[in-house]
Amino acid sequence: SSMAGLHLHTVMVTGANRGIGLGLVQKLLELPNPPQWVFAACRDPHGQRARGGPGGGGQEPARVGEKLGGLGLTLLINNAGMMKPLYIDAETLESMSEVYTTNTIGPLLLGQAFLPLLKKAAQGSPGSALSCSKAAIINISSSAGSIASPEAFELIHVVSYRCSKVPPN
Numbered sequence: 001s002s003m004a005g006l007h008l009h010t011v012m013v014t015g016a017n018r019g020i021g022l023g024l025v026q027k028l029l030e031l032p033n034p035p036q037w038v039f040a041a042c043r044d045p046h047g048q049r050a051r052g053g054p055g056g057g058g059q060e061p062a063r064v065g066e067k068l069g070g071l072g073l074t075l076l077i078n079n080a081g082m083m084k085p086l087y088i089d090a091e092t093l094e095s096m097s098e099v100y101t102t103n104t105i106g107p108l109l110l111g112q113a114f115l116p117l118l119k120k121a122a123q124g125s126p127g128s129a130l131s132c133s134k135a136a137i138i139n140i141s142s143s144a145g146s147i148a149s150p151e152a153f154e155l156i157h158v159v160s161y162r163c164s165k166v167p168p169n
Contacts, residue, residue, distance in 0.1 A: 011039065013028075014078055014079050064117065071120070075132055103164035
């Protein structure tokens with residue numbers, strides 16, 4: 001696989017309870033040389049989604065750092081996202097804001113929260129070139145947000161989701 005050449009020591013995957021996130025965790029654990037640590041994060045499956053919100057991960061960076069000892073975090077994969085199935089005439093400021101906060105601002109805040117651990121991993125990794133083997137943040141976008149695929153809009157009219165998950169071209 002294309003992941004085989006990577007040296008991923010420690011990885012955090014958000015939205016790991018199902019779908020792409022769960023698939024990524026499984027693939028990482030199947031690597032011939034799997035990471036020493038794979039943190040699979042998801043929202044509290046029992047509680048209110050809003051508790052702690054999508055923000056800076058609350059106590060998570062400290063708890064992850066504790067587990068890692070002095071290692072640092074090699075890779076943060078921001079995969080978590082939410083969707084509100086609303087047609088354009090039903091979108092509201094509140095629904096747009098909630099989706100944007102989770103899908104667009106959430107990854108930024110998580111990146112900021114885990115930055116000290118990412119920097120620690122980068123400093124402990126030989127070589128100067130930036131790579132996923134040194135330290136990186138990967139934000140998973142969605143083809144549903146692509147202006148290059150107008151058929152996506154015919155399939156699913158989730159305006160707020162599509163705006164919040166626009167892939168880089």
